[in-house]
Amino acid sequence: MDATVEQHRGAKRRSDLGRSDRRSGYLMLLPALLIIGAITIFPILYSMYMSLNHVTLTQNGYLMSFNAGANYNILLHSPVYWYSVEFTVMYAVVTVIVELVLGLLIALAINNVQRLKNISLVIMLVPWALITVISAQMWGYIYNGVYGVLNYLLQSMHIIQAPITWLGTSSSAIIAMMVADVWKTTPFVVIILLGGLQMIPEEYYEAAYMDGANRWQSFWKVTLPLLRGSIAxxxxxxxxxxxxxxxxxxVLTGGGPGNATQSLAILxxxxxxxDLQFGRGSAIAVSTVILVLVVCLVFLSAFRSIVKGGDA
Amino acid sequence: MKKLHKGATFAVAMLGLGSLVAGCGTNTGSNQASAPAPTTTTSTSKTVNFSNASGTIVWAAPPITHTGLRNTLIAEFEKQYPKIKVVLQNQSNSTNTNSASLSTAIGGGSSTPDVYMGDVIWPAQFAHAQLALPLSTILPSSFWSRFTNGLVQGATYKGQIYAAPFFADSGFLYYRKDLLQKAHLPVPTTWAQLKQEAQQLQKQGLVKYGFVWQGASYEGLTCDFTEYLADAGGSVLNAQGQPTIDSSQALKALTFMRGLITSGVSPNSEDTFKESQSMAVFDQGNAAFLRNWTYAWANSQNPSDSQVVGKVGVTVLPSFNGGSGYSSVGGWNLYVNPHSKNVAADLAFINWMTGKQAQTTLAVKYSELPTNASVATDPATQNASPVFKLTSKMHFVSRPDQTPNYPQISQALYSNVNAALSGTVSPSKALQDAQQQMKQAVSTSGGL
Incomplete structure (x- = not known):
């Protein structure tokens, strides 16, 4: 850890390069910066601008009239919007926690097997490699209330008597959607954490072993602290x-039943x-960005304090 | 008919066999009055002569019947007009997704697709957002006389015609005549009778489900619900364009629909069914009754998809008090992209597609209701599908699509009705929520 800290300081130190050298450096960076600006910064700023306007679609493009915060005001007073916020936050919190825990367990397991490491990695990657639209359609067949595979299995095992409409009631549709998400994206977490695990030098474990730490202790004192970058x-x-x-x-629910699974992006x-309400739609997009930034900051600071607590 | 508010619905009545007459309500909702008038930049242009059109145009259309209809029509057209080539652009079967992708492309200034097949509920919204060329400015008024009365009015927004009617559609009741015969039951004429007969057939073990329809959270549910609503005497909007969905009539309609599911007459997963799912259950022989559109006849008689060929009957939808119920008016129009670079070829294509040859193909081969009056009244057409003979007995109800806010109104309707069907909220709470959301949709603050 000390090495990275030093590197960090080194970068902050004033460069020995002369002024003209620095200027030509910036010039060389300019084309890349322009491209980034054109394809990322401009659309973001433009949708922020749109979110502050009433936008009408005409044959010759958009017609904008500034309406200050009217779009945001509508959002703040819309129960449909607030439900979407609630659903999206709940969905993100639950799936991310489940995926991190599950991903860590699987990564530890794969890291500890020697023989089937590659093959198990490949199998893990299949869900992640599938296009979501296709895997969602597949889950749709699994959950189908009339001829779905899940109902068939549960019925033939006598766990349920009558077929259940998994996507037809709000709570089961939300859970069904979370299961499909966990299935698909846990492998992503596994790959990242596996990379992190393989970077931990074997000597640390040997040292911990010499000091009399059991496996549980070496997991808490060695593995987890050194893995925190990957987990974050x-x-x-x-x-x-x-x-x-x-x-x-x-694909799976169309936001239904009702608007039970209507995420902010769907809304x-x-x-x-x-509805072709470009101003209001942009306001939703911008508010989502702000929400994500806040959640990411909360996650990072909470994560830092938790792991530091584990360090001490 | 008198029960229906003029502004909320545009009622349609069938006069002759297959001749559709639509009486468009005078919609003077405040929302519409306050909406900015579209600048008709093309209103000064003259009619376009398309007799010598040439070049390539792109036609965007969803797979209408899944049976090769689009390519058949294109091939016939290209034979007649060898100088024009039509490229088919496949669109989503879901009308919502279809409209989103078209409005993104055309709103972004794309010159293709040149011609697109769009829902009959789009003219107001698409005209308002200038996503469709006002065809009445470039086609002679004589062009429109070929269509069955009322259809052109449905494609009109603020005095301009934005689309050419391509084929009409409506809801029908399909039933298993072999099962009814076996149980010695008559064809139901009331909803209560349908429910009771379905339960009897299920109890006797003749069929798994009684009645399947469209209950998923999408536009199709608005169609299905509107039929029960009109039959119960309710409406979505009143003559002033204000929502009237939180009514005892709407509660009667919704309670009945939810009751179909709780009684087991309709499967539990009914609230996830679109047309294709409900038709699949029926065509597999697993349901006694099906509510579906015109094309379901051809589909149920196609041996490669259906196991009930020859066992199906079709009739008008039942009603609460006997007699024929209400059927939603659906169908598809042909629109022209305002950015199209070859309007002459677009018009030649539309002219042919709404002409005798194409409309006869549509009706006879694919059992879609033709919009061309001379084809619709031709006895040869009427014998093509038993569906066509029913149209004189039917009552029609339109969705309140004469306002550019229609998508929000429909969303408020179908998402809340769907929530009630799933049992998440009670029917009365769902209607209150729908009323609240529609109020916001029609007020100046718009949807959400």
């Missing part, structure tokens, strides 16, 4: 994706592209 990385990626979840509910899509 996997967690952040998952939070970002979970907040933008669109394809899974779009934004509906307002933007079905």
């Amino acid at each position: 990385l996997a967690g952040l990626f998952r939070i970002l994706q979970a907040f933008g979840v669109f394809d899974l509910p779009f 934004g899509y509906q307002i933007l592209f079905q």
Whole structure:
């Protein structure tokens, strides 16, 4: 850890390069920065601008009239919007926690087997490699209330008597969607954590063993602290994706039943592209960005304090 | 008919066999009055002569009947107009997804697709957002006389015609005549009778489910619900364009629909069914009754998809008090992209597609209701499908689609009705929520 801290300090130190050298350096960076600006910064700023306007679609493009915070005001007073926020936050928190725990367990297991490491990695990767639209359709068949495989299995094992409509009631649809998400994205967490695990030098475990630590202690004192960077990385990626979840509910439930599985992205899509309310839809997008930033900051600071507590 | 508010519905009545007459309500909702008028930049242009059109155009259309209808029509058209080539752009079967992808492409200024097949509920919204060319400015008024009365009015928004009616559609009751015969039951004419007969057939072990329809959270549920609602004497919006969905009539309709599920007449998963799912259950022989559109006839008689060929009867939808119930008006129009670079070829295509040859193919081969009046009244057409002979007996109800806010109104309707069907909320709470959301949709603050 000390080495990385030193590197960090080194980067902050004033460069020995001369002024003209620095200027030509910036010039060389310019094309890349322009491209990044054009494809990421501009759309973000533009949708922020749109979110502050009443936007009408015309034959010659958008017609904007500034309406200050009217779009946001509508959002704040909309129960449909607040339900979407609630659902998305709940969905993200539950799936990310389950995936991190499950992913860590699987990564530890795979890291400890010698013979079938590669094959188990490949098998793990299959769900992650499948396109979500296709895997969501597949889960749709599994959950189907009339000819679904899940009902068939449970019925033939006499666990349930009559077929259950998994996607037809709100609580079971939400759980069904979470299961499909965990199935698909846990492998991603496994890959990241496995990478982290393999970077931990064997000597640390030997040293811990010499000091008389049992496996449980060496997991808490060696593995987990050294893995925290990887866990934070996997967690952040998952939070970002979970907040933008669109394809899974779009195919699996269409946001239903009612609007039980209507994530912020689904709601934004509906307002933007079905209702053609571009101002309001952009306001949903911008509010989602702010929400994600806040959640990521909370996650990082909470995570830091938890792991530090474990360190001491 | 008198029960229906004028502004909320545009009622349609069938006069002759297959001749559709739509009386469009005078919708003067405040929401519409306050909406900015679309700038009709093309209103000064003259009619376009398309007799010598040439080039390539792109036609965007969802798979209508899944049986090769689109390519058959394109091939016939290209034979007639060898100088024009039509490229088919496949669209989503879901009307919501279809409209989203088209409005993204055209709103973004894309010149393709040149011609697109769009739902009959789109003219107001698409005209308002200038996603469709006002065809009445470039086609002579004589062009529109070929269509069955009322259809053109449905494609009109603020005095301009935005689309050419391509084929009409409506809801029907399909039933298993072999099962009814076996149990010595008559064809039901009331909803209560349908429910009771279905239960009897289920009890005797003749069939797994009684009645399947469209209950998923999407536009199709708005159609199904509107039928029960009109039959119960209710409406979605009143003449002033204000929501009237929190009514005792709507409660009667919704309570009955939910009762179909709780009584086991309809499967538990009914609230996830779109057309294809409900038709699959029926075609597999697992349901006694099916509510579906015109094309379900052809589909149920296709041996490769259906195990009930020759066992199916079709009739008008039942009602609460006997007599024929109400059927939603659906169907598809042909629209032109305002950015299209080859309007002459677009018009030649639309002219042919709504002409005798294409409309006869549509009706005879694919059992879709033709919009061309001379084809619709032709006895040869009427014999093509038993569905066509029913249209004179039917009562029609339209969705309140004469306002650009229709998508939000429909969303408020189908998502809350779907929540009640799933048992998440009570029917009365669902209607209160729908009323609340519709109020926001029609007020100046718009949807959400």
